[in-house]
Amino acid sequence: MRDFVCHGDILFAREADALEVYESGYLVVQEGRVEGIYPVIPEKFENFPRKDYGRGLIIPAFTDLHIHASQYVQRGIGMDKLLFDWLNDYTFPQEARFQDMSYAKPIYDAVVRDLLLHGTFHASLFTTIHYDASDYLFRALEEKGLYAYVGKVNMDMNSPDYLCESTEESLRQTERFLAEHPGTGTVKPVLTPRFAPTCSEPLMRGLGKLAGKYHCGLQTHLVESRAEKSWTLELFKDYGSDAEIYERNGLLENGPSIFAHFIFPSQADLDIVKRADSTMVHCPDATTNIIAGIMPVERLHGEELPIALGTDVGGGQGMGVYRQISRAVQLSKLKEFYEPEESKTITFPHAFYMATKAGGRVFDHVGSLEKGYRFNALVLDNLEDAGCILTPVERAERFCYTGDERNIVARFIDGKEIHL
Numbered sequence: 397m398r399d400f401v402c403h404g405d406i407l408f409a410r411e412a413d414a415l416e417v418y419e420s421g422y423l424v425v426q427e428g429r430v431e432g433i434y435p436v437i438p439e440k441f442e443n444f445p446r447k448d449y450g451r452g453l454i455i456p457a458f459t460d461l462h463i464h465a466s467q468y469v470q471r472g473i474g475m476d477k478l479l480f481d482w483l484n485d486y487t488f489p490q491e492a493r494f495q496d497m498s499y500a501k502p503i504y505d506a507v508v509r510d511l512l513l514h515g516t517f518h519a520s521l522f523t524t525i526h527y528d529a530s531d532y533l534f535r536a537l538e539e540k541g542l543y544a545y546v547g548k549v550n551m552d553m554n555s556p557d558y559l560c561e562s563t564e565e566s567l568r569q570t571e572r573f574l575a576e577h578p579g580t581g582t583v584k585p586v587l588t589p590r591f592a593p594t595c596s597e598p599l600m601r602g603l604g605k606l607a608g609k610y611h612c613g614l615q616t617h618l619v620e621s622r623a624e625k626s627w628t629l630e631l632f633k634d635y636g637s638d639a640e641i642y643e644r645n646g647l648l649e650n651g652p653s654i655f656a657h658f659i660f661p662s663q664a665d666l667d668i669v670k671r672a673d674s675t676m677v678h679c680p681d682a683t684t685n686i687i688a689g690i691m692p693v694e695r696l697h698g699e700e701l702p703i704a705l706g707t708d709v710g711g712g713q714g715m716g717v718y719r720q721i722s723r724a725v726q727l728s729k730l731k732e733f734y735e736p737e738e739s740k741t742i743t744f745p746h747a748f749y750m751a752t753k754a755g756g757r758v759f760d761h762v763g764s765l766e767k768g769y770r771f772n773a774l775v776l777d778n779l780e781d782a783g784c785i786l787t788p789v790e791r792a793e794r795f796c797y798t799g800d801e802r803n804i805v806a807r808f809i810d811g812k813e814i815h816l
């Protein structure tokens with residue numbers, strides 16, 4: 397059923413500075429997209445089937461622009477380490493197991509199930525260096541109609557032998573991935589050099605050529621820690637900044653570029669990502685677990701950089717990107733407290749915008765309930781205590797701070813209700 401009317405309290409973020417709310421509104425869905433929101437049902441839609449959610453809160457589905465599907469089983473483990481030890485001690489040995497499809501399949505099935513469960517219908521995912529497992533995840537996401545970018549990871553240096561490709565093999569398997577997944581459905585392939593320290597210059601150059609040949613975008617980690625930043629510039633001596641590695645090798649020209657973390661950018665990094673219309677991804681939990689830096693969200697937003705949210709599972713511990721909304725507000729307060737010159741506190745509407753429409757920009761018309769957007773939406777309920785009435789905005793905020801998948805009472809993708 398892709399033509400119907402939903403009644404409830406409707407809430408979404410058109411811009412970062414305010415939430416748009418329609419209490420007891422009627423949202424008309426036509427051919428799977430939002431036709432409009434009305435205080436009473438217009439005559440021409442009177443014969444559409446109706447779904448009445450009462451005081452249920454109808455919101456756009458969430459967007460997680462940085463998640464490692466391959467690290468799903470690491471959630472909440474090894475969180476007392478910093479990035480490099482966490483990678484070497486836990487992550488690399490675990491990712492190596494994706495060579496074995498009997499290991500990979502149930503994990504990727506669980507990732508897809510958990511994305512649906514938590515209302516994340518748009519995501520950009522890392523896999524591992526392994527072709528077969530990456531192919532499996534791609535197909536599993538597409539089968540459910542999720543909107544996603546999936547990247548087979550590239551690593552050809554500074555990686556353990558058991559998780560390292562030759563440059564040629566890395567390029568060959570990446571080209572195979574692009575050729576076999578043209579991205580004509582809801583899931584698209586994306587180039588995924590893990591981060592500059594594990595990818596040689598010839599590999600970056602080769603990936604740039606593939607970007608042009610197959611018209612595809614890029615996702616990677618960028619200036620996520622001071623150690624990573626200085627190591628990168630030591631390895632890439634001819635480059636003046638981290639982002640320049642991707643720009644000069646032709647990786648920013650053919651699709652969205654999605655940069656996770658972006659905590660310690662130089663002015664040159666900023667100029668490059670702006671020129672490329674890149675999207676930055678703030679991952680509050682991962683930032684506090686393994687990275688130890690806080691993105692200056694408010695300052696970067698002031699420079700008109702698009703900033704989305706990500707769980708960065710397994711650097712982050714939870715699959716609900718809605719929790720990153722509340723964590724983003726909390727971290728921005730800490731940042732202002734300790735570094736008042738660096739950045740200010742962000743508002744709840746701003747953080748909600750990041751996890752919906754801001755991240756949705758790398759897809760087509762998702763992340764909002766404006767006219768013409770795909771009806772990729774959730775209905776939330778049971779967010780009030782007995783006798784304590786909350787406004788729609790208060791209920792949305794409560795969900796992000798203390799709610800979970802049990803509060804999601806209906807899910808829609810392209811106007812189709814999803815039953816788990």
Ligand code: GUN
Pocket residue numbers: 464479483487590591617620682708711
């Ligand atoms: N930098 C390089 N690899 C990783 C990873 O797997 N997770 C995070 N958060 N940062 C990285």
Ligand code: FE
Pocket residue numbers: 462464617656708711
């Ligand atoms: Fe990451």
